[in-house]
Amino acid sequence: MELDPDILSEFLAESREGLEQMDVDLVALENGEDPGPIIQRIFRCIHTIKGTSGFMGLDKLERLTHIGENVLAKVRAGEMAVTESVVSAQLQLVDAVRTILDRVESEHSEGDDDYEVLRLRLEAIANGEAEPAAVSASEPEPEAPAAATEAPKPAPSPRPAPTPEKSPESSTEHRTSEATVRVDVGLLDRLMNLVGELVLARNQLLQLSNSSDRDLGQATQRLNLVTGELQEEVMRTRLQPIRHSWKQFPRVVRDLTHAVGKRARLVLDGEATELDRTLIEAIKDPLTHLIRNAVDHGLETPEDRAATGKDPEGTLVLRAYHEGGQVTIEVSDDGRGIAAERVKEKAVAQGAISAEEAEKLSPREALNLIFIPALSTADKVSSISGRGVGMDVVRSNIEKIGGAVEITSTPGKGTTCRIRIPLTLAIVPALIVTCGAERFAIPQVSLLELVRVDDSHKDVDEIEGVMFYRLRGRLLPLVSLKDTLEIEGPGVDLARSRVVVLQSNNQSFGLIVDEVHDTEEIVVKPLGAKLRGLDAFAGATIMGDGSVALILDAPGLAQRAGVSSRHPHAEARTDSEDIGDHNAVLHFEADGGLAMSVALGQVARLEEINPKVIERVRNGLVVQYRDSVLRLMELSGGAPNEIRDLTRFDAVEEPIPVLVCDTDTGPIGLVVEKIVDITLAHQFSGDAQTGLIRVDGNVVELIDLGATLGLRSAA
Amino acid sequence: MNHIFTFHVGNLSFGIDILCVQEIVRYQPMTRVPLAHSIVRGLINLRGQIVMALDMRKGLGLPPSEHEDQMINVMVYDEGETVSLLVDGIGDVLALDPDRFESTPATLRSGLKGLARSVCQTDDGLLLLLDAQSVSRFANTN
Numbered sequence: 001m002e003l004d005p006d007i008l009s010e011f012l013a014e015s016r017e018g019l020e021q022m023d024v025d026l027v028a029l030e031n032g033e034d035p036g037p038i039i040q041r042i043f044r045c046i047h048t049i050k051g052t053s054g055f056m057g058l059d060k061l062e063r064l065t066h067i068g069e070n071v072l073a074k075v076r077a078g079e080m081a082v083t084e085s086v087v088s089a090q091l092q093l094v095d096a097v098r099t100i101l102d103r104v105e106s107e108h109s110e111g112d113d114d115y116e117v118l119r120l121r122l123e124a125i126a127n128g129e130a131e132p133a134a135v136s137a138s139e140p141e142p143e144a145p146a147a148a149t150e151a152p153k154p155a156p157s158p159r160p161a162p163t164p165e166k167s168p169e170s171s172t173e174h175r176t177s178e179a180t181v182r183v184d185v186g187l188l189d190r191l192m193n194l195v196g197e198l199v200l201a202r203n204q205l206l207q208l209s210n211s212s213d214r215d216l217g218q219a220t221q222r223l224n225l226v227t228g229e230l231q232e233e234v235m236r237t238r239l240q241p242i243r244h245s246w247k248q249f250p251r252v253v254r255d256l257t258h259a260v261g262k263r264a265r266l267v268l269d270g271e272a273t274e275l276d277r278t279l280i281e282a283i284k285d286p287l288t289h290l291i292r293n294a295v296d297h298g299l300e301t302p303e304d305r306a307a308t309g310k311d312p313e314g315t316l317v318l319r320a321y322h323e324g325g326q327v328t329i330e331v332s333d334d335g336r337g338i339a340a341e342r343v344k345e346k347a348v349a350q351g352a353i354s355a356e357e358a359e360k361l362s363p364r365e366a367l368n369l370i371f372i373p374a375l376s377t378a379d380k381v382s383s384i385s386g387r388g389v390g391m392d393v394v395r396s397n398i399e400k401i402g403g404a405v406e407i408t409s410t411p412g413k414g415t416t417c418r419i420r421i422p423l424t425l426a427i428v429p430a431l432i433v434t435c436g437a438e439r440f441a442i443p444q445v446s447l448l449e450l451v452r453v454d455d456s457h458k459d460v461d462e463i464e465g466v467m468f469y470r471l472r473g474r475l476l477p478l479v480s481l482k483d484t485l486e487i488e489g490p491g492v493d494l495a496r497s498r499v500v501v502l503q504s505n506n507q508s509f510g511l512i513v514d515e516v517h518d519t520e521e522i523v524v525k526p527l528g529a530k531l532r533g534l535d536a537f538a539g540a541t542i543m544g545d546g547s548v549a550l551i552l553d554a555p556g557l558a559q560r561a562g563v564s565s566r567h568p569h570a571e572a573r574t575d576s577e578d579i580g581d582h583n584a585v586l587h588f589e590a591d592g593g594l595a596m597s598v599a600l601g602q603v604a605r606l607e608e609i610n611p612k613v614i615e616r617v618r619n620g621l622v623v624q625y626r627d628s629v630l631r632l633m634e635l636s637g638g639a640p641n642e643i644r645d646l647t648r649f650d651a652v653e654e655p656i657p658v659l660v661c662d663t664d665t666g667p668i669g670l671v672v673e674k675i676v677d678i679t680l681a682h683q684f685s686g687d688a689q690t691g692l693i694r695v696d697g698n699v700v701e702l703i704d705l706g707a708t709l710g711l712r713s714a715a
Numbered sequence: 716m717n718h719i720f721t722f723h724v725g726n727l728s729f730g731i732d733i734l735c736v737q738e739i740v741r742y743q744p745m746t747r748v749p750l751a752h753s754i755v756r757g758l759i760n761l762r763g764q765i766v767m768a769l770d771m772r773k774g775l776g777l778p779p780s781e782h783e784d785q786m787i788n789v790m791v792y793d794e795g796e797t798v799s800l801l802v803d804g805i806g807d808v809l810a811l812d813p814d815r816f817e818s819t820p821a822t823l824r825s826g827l828k829g830l831a832r833s834v835c836q837t838d839d840g841l842l843l844l845l846d847a848q849s850v851s852r853f854a855n856t857n
Contacts, residue, residue, distance in 0.1 A: 193763035438747060485749035528767045528796050534750050540758055540765050548746040548758040548765055 011052050012105055013182070018045035019094050020247045026094070027250040030087045031265070035075070042090070043072045049097060060110040061100050067122040068093045074126060089121050091251070185277070188237050195227075195234045196523060200546045202227045235427065236274075242320045242329070243271040245284045249291060253316060256295045263302050263313040264295060264333075270320040275327045275423055282401045283329065283421065286394040290331040290417050291316065293390070298335035298415050308412070310334070327423055332416035338409040340366040347372065367407050371395045402445060428524060430541075430551065432517040433500060435481045436489040439549045440513075441522050441541055442500060446554035448508055450516060451499040460494060461678050468678060469499060469510050473606035473660070475678065476501065478510045479561040481552075485536060504554040509563045511552075520544070524551060536560050585702060587676040588659070590635040595676070595700045602705045604662045606675060608655035616646050623669065630660065630669045640670055640709060663709045670705075717813050719835075721806035721842060722789055724771040727827075730835065731845040733808055737790040737797055742783070743768075756801055759788065766790065768799040769850070775827070793850045800850065809842075811835055816844060 022045055025038045046069050053061035068090060074080040096115050103111040202223055209220040246268055253266045294316055299305075302312035319330045340363040347353050347369045358366070370391050398405045403421035422428070422445075430441040451471065453460060459470040460478070467478040478499065480492045492512055499510040522541040527534070535556035543549050585597045586606075607625075614621050614632065620642050621632040633640040649656065658669040719730040745757030745768055756770040768788060772780055780786055780803060788799040816833040823831070829852055831843040 197763045438749070487749055525765050527765075528798070529794065530767060530798075531748060531751055531755070534748070536750060537748075540746075542760050542763065542765070546760055547744060548760050550746065550748065550758075 007056070008104070011056065012101055015049050015052075015101055016098070018048065019098055021045065022094050023091070023251040024247055026087050026090050027254045029082050030084065030254070035082060039072065039076045043069065043076055046072060046093075058100070058104065058110055060114065061097065061104075064093065064096060064100075064115055064119065067119055067126065070126040071122055080125075080128070086125060089118070089125055092118055093122065183237075188234075191234050192238070192523075195231050196542060198227055199231055200542070200544065203544050204546075238276055239274040239423075240277045240280055241271060242273045242275060242280060242327075244277075245280045245287065246271060246318060249287075249318060252288060252291060253295060256292060257299075260296060261301060262295065262299050264299055265313055265315050267315060267317045268319075269317060273320040273322060273327060275421070279327075279401055279421055279423075282397065283419065286397045286405075286419070287318075287329070287331065289390050289394050291318070294331060294333040294335065294415070294417075298333035298337075300336050304336075322423075323420075326420050329419045329421070330416055331419075332414060334414040337411040337413055337415050338367060338370070338407075339411045340364075340409075343367060343369050364408070367409055370407065371405070427521055429519055430522045431500070431519050432543075432549070433481075433498075433513040434515045434517065435485070435513050436487045438487060439517075439543065439547070440481070441520075441549050441551045442502070442511075442554070443538065443551065444519065446502050446504060448501040448503050451501060451510065453494045453497065453499060455495055457494055463678060470606065471501070471510070473608075474604075475600065475606075476508060476510045477563045478512055479557065479563060480512045481557075482512070482514075484557060484561045502554040502557070504558040507558065507563065509558055509561070511557065522549075522551070586659070586678050587700065588657070589673040589676060591673060593673060596635065597700050597702045598659070598705055599702070600678060602661060603659045604667070605660040607658045607660055607669065609658050609669065610655055611649040611652040614649055621646060621649070625660075625667060625669070628666055630658075630667045632658070632669045632671055634671050635703070639703070640668070640705065643671070661705055661709055668709060716810040719809045719811050719842070719844065720789075721809060722787070722800075722802040723804050723806060724775060724802050725777045727775070728806065728840060728842050729802075729831075729845055730809070730811075730842045731789075731791065731849075732847075735791050735845075735847045737792055739805060740788040740790060740799070742786050743788060759799060761790065761797065761799075764797065766797050766799050768801050770801050772801070772803070774830075791847070791850055793847060798850055809837065811837075819843075 022042050025042050029035055029038050029042075046065050050062055050065035050069060053059075053065065071080070071086060071090070075082060075086065080086065096118055099113075100110050103109060202220075205220050206224060209216050249268070250266050253264055256262075257264045299314035299316075300308075300310075305314065306312045315334050317330070317332045319332070321328055344353075344358040344361065344366045347366075348355050348358050352369065352372045361369070371394075372392060395405050398419055398421065401421055403419060405417065405419045407415065407417050409415040429444040431444060431447055433440050433442060451469065453469070461468045461470070461475075467480075469476045469478050481487070482489060482492060494512070497512045497514060498516045499512055500516065501508055501510050520543075522543075524539045524541060526532075526539050527537060531537070536553060537556070538551045538553035540548050540550050586600050586603055587595065587597045590596045609623055614623055616622075623630045623632065632643055634643050635641075657672050657675045659672060659675075661668050661670065718733040720733045720736050721728060721730045723729065740759075740761065743759045743761075745759055747757045748755055748767075754770050754774045756768045756773075759766045759768050766788075772778070786801045786803060787805055789802055789805065790797050790799050816835050819828055819831050819834055821828075827843065830845060830849050832846045832849060833844045835842045835844055
């Protein structure tokens with residue numbers, strides 16, 4: 001079979017699009033929507049495929065679609081009612097046509113399958129006969145996808161009265177074919193590149209036109225405006241309505257509900273919400289998974305629903321909207337909900353967390369345990385879900401594209417899964433920094449704040465070459481960009497540097513750079529395959545002046561610098577690896593100038609408290625602290641005790657240094673005389689947690705707050 | 716006849732099939748890539764496309780050029796990407812009979828042997844012939 005490749009690919013693309021629409025339409029038809037325009041559309045689609053396949057010599061396809069068309073013609077003429085069996089048969093036809101099209105594309109032939117079963121079934125329906133008895137569930141239909149192999153329904157029974165309310169998805173907003181043109185995606189990408197170049201040329205021209213020539217000035221101004229608009233419009237061509245990834249869902253829900261014997265209505269809201277086409281592709285699988293979960297686990301059987309006074313037909317809502325420069329997509333059901341306690345029990349039973357950890361979790365945190373790999377809350381495994389793979393994959397897929405996912409649920413009322421993803425990955429806001437002679441871009445998503453180091457460096461501590469910054473009492477590891485990237489030049493001069501606080505895998509660190517510039521919207525371009533191994537970079541971008549700047553990758557940098565706790569740097573840094581962990585100790589002077597230490601991990605924050613804000617309560621002193629009450633304690637006899645002398649701070653003017661520890665009963669502030677330093681403890685005597693340690697040749701006592709205070713997460 | 720584009724690095728002459736060459740561009744300002752291998756000289760903005768430039772002198776163990784800004788970018792296709800070879804100068808396009816291509820002499824320096832697919836004797840001396848995979852090998856083995 002000799003087919004013109006251009007005509008063939010056009011035919012394939014067009015037919016597939018038509019079939020997608022047919023999926024949606026057939027389900028809408030079955031749901032009792034106004035059949036007039038829908039039948040017309042389905043008919044036209046099948047008719048076009050039939051006509052073109054005849055023209056191209058695809059006989060099997062032509063025969064099959066011809067019979068399907070006969071059935072539709074009768075429905076259109078009002079001679080036949082839209083029954084479930086009609087819709088099922090038509091959906092099978094859609095699948096069969098798809099399979100043939102795939103064959104045609106890959107092998108340039110229609111395959112050996114003759115779809116006899118389906119043909120007979122369609123013919124029987126067209127002739128108004130009951131379906132032939134020979135068609136039984138056991139008869140294999142080798143090529144049809146699993147979703148369509150459900151057993152054919154017995155005799156065509158008229159559907160129970162169609163539901164009167166129309167679902168909110170409106171089928172009238174389909175664009176007419178004349179208003180759109182099919183464009184190759186590669187062409188769009190090239191257009192995007194060219195516009196980028198145009199913008200650069202314009203920028204240069206703008207600088208040159210600052211001379212006195214008025215006409216030139218005006219012309220460049222106009223060019224400036226046009227270029228700006230052109231850039232915006234070309235960017236928009238990359239955006240697509242989310243509808244494209246939703247087309248399959250009405251069908252998915254229909255097939256699933258039939259397979260598990262439930263009833264559900266899918267409500268689509270915000271189909272016109274636009275986002276980058278690469279993201280649309282990326283969220284398809286996670287969304288499908290969530291919908292399957294919602295039908296299989298979320299919704300109850302019609303009997304159960306009726307028993308609890310709910311509408312026997314469940315409602316699934318798929319909603320998308322723009323919010324704060326991001327796109328939010330929600331999948332909600334009005335099913336049985338998830339009991340946080342059950343998730344906890346499961347997680348503990350499967351060893352994912354300990355019983356103590358489970359107890360401390362809020363219901364919301366407990367729910368999000370279902371994202372832990374291999375945790376399934378389904379009591380029985382079905383073919384659709386319940387194997388415990390899935391939610392973790394959903395989360396990792398979403399996180400891969402810079403998004404986040406969370407779940408909320410009210411037992412008995414339903415569950416909502418909320419996905420937040422960026423509008424586009426191609427253009428991101430980024431902070432431009434310099435280091436040595438090089439410029440780098442830092443994506444705003446990993447940026448927390450900017451800090452300027454005080455001239456006196458009083459907030460900076462150095463432990464064996466590793467620096468820490470005391471940021472509002474919290475210890476922030478500092479990483480020099482210059483050293484991490486091995487950029488030549490003079491060493492780091494903190495007084496003339498800036499600290500950019502970055503977030504990576506729930507850990508923050510400060511990146512020392514030479515200068516901080518503006519934020520800019522940058523176009524992310526991948527690095528070539530040969531440079532992809534450099535995990536410190538997330539890509540490259542072209543700056544306004546036409547030069548190339550590298551985009552820094554916060555997790556990669558953290559890993560390289562050895563501050564990432566999850567993947568400690570393999571070698572050469574063994575002595576600094578445990579900073580921030582139990583080997584780092586905080587030295588302070590307790591009452592009476594007694595030198596003492598505590599493991600850094602046991603202290604949540606360091607604070608200085610104004611003595612004037614200390615308030616007295618019946619059995620001690622407290623301070624209002626971050627929406628809660630901080631109980632003050634003193635160290636006497638090597639252990640924390642309640643402060644007895646309530647007048648102790650009455651005459652004090654200076655701020656009082658306090659070590660804040662999080663305990664089960666709220667934060668506790670340990671009043672000390674002076675905070676001295678943080679070092680790495682090399683030699684412990686006795687066990688590692690408590691005892692005596694050597695610091696600068698002196699022995700000091702290391703106290704353990706964990707035992708006496710009941711520390712929360714004494715890590 | 717094969718059309719071979721020639722260029723030179725130090726006192727060595729190289730040739731590559733003209734169909735592997737995208738274009739020739741004068742020396743461009745480059746952005747250094749920290750942590751990358753030393754033969755990666757930097758990234759060039761080639762009309763919106765970001766191209767990695769490989770320093771041929773470095774790869775061949777030659778000292779840096781005295782006239783750095785006169786070096787020339789030979790943009791070659793390499794596994795779907797464009798890579799720039801920074802060379803000292805460019806020569807001609809020669810029409811050569813493939814029968815004249817000989818296998819590389821076994822005594823060639825190992826760096827060169829990995830780079831050159833075959834050699835060809837011309838009136839001006841020995842021409843080391845590269846192919847598209849040479850560039851990948853060059854970037855990977857160095």
